[in-house]
Amino acid sequence: MKMTALEYGKCACDTLMKKFEAPVLPPVGRFHYHQGVFLSGMQKIYEICKDEKYLTYCKDWVDSIINEEGEINTFDQGQLDDIQPGVLLFLLYEKYGEERYKKALDTLLPLILNFPKNVEGGLWHKEQNKEQMWLDGLYMAGPISAQYGATFGHKEYYDLCIFQALLMEKKTKDTKTGLWYHAWDSIKERPWADPETGRSSEFWGRSIGWVPVALLEELEHIPADYKDSKELVRMTLELLEAVVKYQDKESGLWYQVVDKGGMEGNWLESSCTCLFVAAICKAVRMGLLDKNYLTYAKKGYEGVINRIRFDEQGIIIDNICVGTGVGDYKHYCDRPTSENDLHGAGAFIIMCAEVSGIID
DSSP, X not given: OOOOHHHHHHHHHHHHHHHOOGGGOSSTTOOOHHHHHHHHHHHHHHHHHOOHHHHHHHHHHHHHHBOTTOOBOSOOTXXXXXXXXXXXXXXXHHHHOXXXXXXXXXXXXXXXXXXXXXXXXXXXXXXXXXXEXXXXXXXXXXXXXXXXXXXXXXXXXXXXXXXXXXXXHHHHBOTTTOOBOSEEETTOOSTTSOTTTOBOSOOBHHHHHHHHHHHHHHHTTSOTTSTTHHHHHHHHHHHHHHHGGGSOTTTOOEESBTTOTTSTTOXXXXXXXXXXXXXXXXXXXXXXXXXXXXXXXXXXXXXXXXXXXXXXXXXXXXXXXXXXXXXXXXXXXXXXXXXXXXXXXXXXXXXXXXXXXXXX
């Protein structure tokens, strides 16, 4: 049964809503990016279709974690992953006007400004990942910072976004391929770190996917004439131009290890494909990327749609890499896959929202 992108996105939302009451979204009781990615996708679907059940579900989850005083229950202040769900609070504050959402944001954002940093000023990924920057961190801390800066008039958060992205590019971008390595260790102590550069050795799909998605979210909030905002545009376009070269021509999908398609053990991964498609569509919609790139987005979108399945519970999105640390080629290839986990479903829903009205 052929559906529109919006219908696929709604179906994914409905499937997960049927499976989980909002307060028990996993990891239960924790303010974490798994819920944040899924529900930020749901908010994008809501903003297109205006079906209140989606915004109500988001509110129900947030209100199960944030009390009337704006205090956030059960989150780890020492990792950026547990700050990302704050992006949900802006729309809730706009729609419902409850001060708890503003108070929670006022708690979260200073944590980013004061987060542990390496000697060059880069945010550690987590307190237990001392001195390390991971690409994922740009998504966890960037969009919420840019939107907070725009909403409440704190331009220092624009500066933070731009500085972190430029430093990440400087330390992880490969000049030959244009792709970004998964992580960088500023003290070059981790087993995966190159002894000279501190970079990890592989281009992990989903970590790269977070980057243009994050930068485009930031560009929706940072004024076009703000100092160095054009650098965010440049980085986004250069990365997308590099990524499309590695799309699998037959399936339209991208590989778990992006540049090693066809090598033994490598496999076509759904969530990174969703993020790449979403970013291409959004960059075109924002007038930043040539419309010719929609050819890649359309092929990628169709590749994902061609592999989804349905059962009595709803949609099944498979071949999603579970969360992973940094490692070598075998490490990424050996990672287990899941179906309909929240960050994979979230990437799918974000893709559907960005595809809607652009290529369907």
